[in-house]
Amino acid sequence: MSEVEETIKRIQSHKGVLGIIVVNSEGIPIRTSLDNSTTVQYAGLIHQLTMKARSTVRDIDPQNDLTFLRLRSKKHEIMVAPDKEYLLIVIQNPSE
Amino acid sequence: IVPLFMATKSQEIYECICDEHVTEDNPYKLIKKADIIQDMKMRAAISDFHPVKQLVLDYPGEELLIAYDPDFKFGQNFFLCTTEEAKMEHLHPGGADAEGEDGAGEEGAEEEDNAVYVYKPPEAKEWVTQGSQVEVEDEIVVDTRDKIRFRASRVRKEFGAPIIFEDRDADTSAAEQGLAASCLACPSYADTNFTIKKAELDNAVQAVPELTDGSSQTDWKHPVTASVQYEPRIISEEEAKVAQQSEEFKQFIQASVPRFELALQQNTIMDVFFDDWTVLGEEDTNFGSKSDSHLKEYQSFTDLQYSKDKTVTCVDWHPQIKGVMAVACCERLTFDERIDNANKLLMSPSLILIWSFADPIHPQLLLEGPDDICCFKFCPTNPNIVAGGCINGQLVLWDITEYSEKLSSNRGNNSKASQKKAAMFGEEIQPETPTIRYCAVSAIENSHRNIISSVDWLPDHYELNRFGIPVENRLSECCQIMTCGTDGHVMVWDIRAPKAPANTKDQQIVFCCSFSADIQAEKSAPPRPFGVSQVFKHLDLSWKPLLKLSMAKTDSSGDYSPLKFSLAEKQGARDHGGKTDLFYLYAVLVFQFTTVPQPAGEKPETTGMSKVPSAKNQRPLECIATNYFLGSEDGEVIYASFKLEKDNETGKSNGITLPKPTWAVAPHDGPVNTLQRNPFFSDILLSVGGWTFAVWKEGVTSGAILQSACAPKLYTAGHWSTTRPAVFFLGTKDGNVEVWDLLDRTHEPLLVQNVTAAQVTQIVPWVVSKKQHLVAVSDNVGTLHILEIPWNLRHPASGEKQAVEGFFDREIQRIEYFDKKAVVRANERSKEMDKKKAQQAKVEEMTDDALMEEYKAEYDSYKQLEKKLLQQLGLIEEEKPEI
Helix, strand or coil: CHHHHHHHHHHHCCCCEEEEEEEECCCCEEEECCCHHHHHHHHHHHHHHHHHHHHHHHHHCCCCCCCCEEEECCCCEEEEEECCCEEEEEEECCCC | CEEECCCHHHHHHHCCCECCCECCCCCEEEEEHHHHHHHHHHHHHHCCCHHHHHHHHHCCCCEEEEEECCCCCCCCCEEEECCHHHHHHHHCHHHHHHHHHHHHHHHHHHHHHCCCCCCCCCCCCCCCCCCCHHHHHHHCCCCCCCCCCCCCCCCHHHCCCCCCCCCCCCCCCCHHHCCCCCCCCCCCCCCCCCCCCCCCCCCCCCCCCCCCCCCCCCCCCCCCCCCCCCCCCCCCHHHHHHHHCCHHHHHHHHHHHHHHHHHHHHHHHCCCCCCHHHHHHHHHHHHCCHHHHCCEEEEEECCCCCCCCEEEEEEEECCCCCCEEEEEEEECCCHHHHHHCHHHHHHCCEEEEEEECCECCCCCEEEEECCCEEEEEECCCCCCEEEEEECCCCEEEEECHHHHHHHHHCCCHHHHHHHCCCCHHHCCCCCCCCEEECCEEECHHHCCCCCEEEEEECCCCEEECCCCCEEECCCCCCCEEEEEECCCEEEEEECEEECCCCCCCCCCCCEECCHHHHHHHHHCCCCCHHHCCCCCCCCCCCECCCEEEECECCCCCCECCEEEEEECCCCCCCCCCCCCCCCECCCCCCCECCCCCCCCCCCCCCCCCCCCCCCCCCCECCCCCCEEEEEECCCCEEEEECCCEECCCCCCCCCEECCCCCEEECCCCCCEEEEEECCCCCCEEEEEECCEEEEEECCCCCCCCEECCCCCCCEEEEEECCCCCCEEEEEECCCEEEEEECCCCCCCCCEEEECCCCCEEEEEEEECCCCCEEEEEEECCCCEEEEECCHHHHCCCCCHHHHHHHHHHHHHHHHHHHHHHHHHHHHHHHHHHHHHHHHHHHHCCCCHHHHHHHHHHHHHHHHHHHHHHHHHHCCCCCCCCCC
């Protein structure tokens, strides 16, 4: 457990990281470092996007699967790692 | 006369064969009656005389006349005269005719001979019936027999006898009863005459629709979503904890974290999307030719009539209309000269000239003020309002709504069209520039006592209430003005209409008005005196400031006399959501609030937009800074707040005082003519005064971030560049404009360019369009120069903002370092001092005599020194100079 905490804290303190959210398979955030409204918004939207991306990859090749998703915008970058039950979202500001 | 047909046989019998016995000349033949009768008997029906048999029998005479009628005059070839007269007439017609003719001839002859006609009345003759009486006689009713008379009588005694009635059956067996058949029964019987079998019956049929009333009402029960309100699903804390402690979670984290680390590190190592190519070209332009980095003269404005030999005190660009700027001109006289020339000055108008690029010779508009205008500003939200401060301390408002369309639309039409006017008497008629008089001026007793040196509009996202606390501004329009004057006061004015006149002893009556409503009412208002807008009529001559703050010096007595102020809040900067940093307002005006009596505890009414909102309704804004900077006439930079705090110590009834300025320093040798915040960093200020300029950071009280060396010439104007955070412009007394770039070098300007021969009074850069950045430079002789900023001076280098920020941070660190060093050194010094004192303690053990001798020796040496100095000054001539 403490390893898990440590790992998460390590990511959180990485340079430029704005926040980190863990979402379960239903799209409900389990753990977050941002405020509630932002978390809920990110969780819902990114979850849907990840599902879509995953289904896209699997449609093209059913034996393939989505491992990592990076969404870069003008202001920051959103990184998503999907799993069977959980989803980890990290928001980073790369220019800093 | 009856026509008669005679056949040939008959003619032979009677010897009247045509053309033998009877001719035309002799048509008549007499036939005996007896012959005719015999003929008729013999021949009966065959006889020609059969039809006239009766006539013949009735004929009285013996002979009948038959005449031959060849012309069939009477219808047959013969005719028979039935009467004697006719017979006679025919037999002797000639005679009668002859007689008649003769008679007529005689009569005619007689008539001709006699002129007089003798009237002979017709003689009455006997009625000769022609047969018409038969009809008449038929119609006459004549008794055919005599009338019969009857007489009936009854025995007299039977009259009036009682009557006895009996019944009797009136049937057919009346004979059995022995009665005569006098009673006839009249049984009723079906008289077939009157029974008509109806074979046809007329029946009328009308087809009428049956009307039925029916109705139904349907219920629309189909549900439609009106609104949806949803909440995100959230799991509870315990569930979250349980989930986080599960095995899968652990594995998931361990599996995905390495990917993240890879990605995060990639981002920090290098920005993959950074386009080097586009950035590459930016640095080449620095090597351009000199003209490219020069401020190019674009246009210059001067008016021979209004601005010649005057000094331009203030320049401001129109916030919305491109290419329009306003210039305030003042006489170049000292105070004494003003008093001497007061009469002349009264006659010459004090004007703000509004210029447009379209016409460099004639100003578009003139705004007239009560006295020379030292500073003015367009209202940022409503550029039709101009607020200006006068040299006599009054605050003036102009409303140029009427001419705003003219300003924006009329470009270049004025000069040509109006010059075509025919000149009268050979004189040139200048096209008339419209002059607008001020529409509101503040009350003299409540205004500044000395010149208003700076005026500015408070940003529209907040407003100040009576206590200097910033509250929410609902209008989102600039409605408050802050002014500072050299009398040591900073005042805040409100341009809205007053609330209901109240029994106030206070001087602070807030005036509210809603611009748009009033200006619309203005358009339909009755004609105005002097053509002046009536929007601010409520303010005219009775305008009092909302807040009045006096600046008392912190360390010594007296007031600061502020020249410039700088507010922290920027117009248009509304981001106060979560920030809690305080912005500092540069207000020239804020200082101590000591003597102005407070309002008698009245609360403004709660009304709509047109009045000052009630203090209760106003939400005080926490994150608005109430501090501001001031630059004074003595070269001081002061930092103070206008928020009134409750003063419990003095126990005054109003209980409110102004806090003293928290910090003041005098870095400049002359009056501060510019105090301005960097448009990119709101806590960095530039202050220009005397021969130096300084860059400050708010909060760093130990010193300026950068203080320049003394320049050879006096600095008279300054302004940050609007596009490059490290660049600012300075103007000097000899008409030079210096461009300083803090990133380039800080000991000398990047560019020095001479713009005018006279002193530069104001520099105001402005972004007209993306490709054209202009700077307005005004000078002491009334000319306004517009220069174009070259590309390298207006285009920020890449990362300039960060570089400048870094520069400032480094400077602040340097200051802090030196502060610390100073502290350290002070400590060291104090330690040395202690040591010295310890040494000196030993010295004091010497005898007093020795001390006295020591003192004397010192005194002697001093005396000699004094002599020497006096000799040098030439005050003592004891020792004659050796020849």
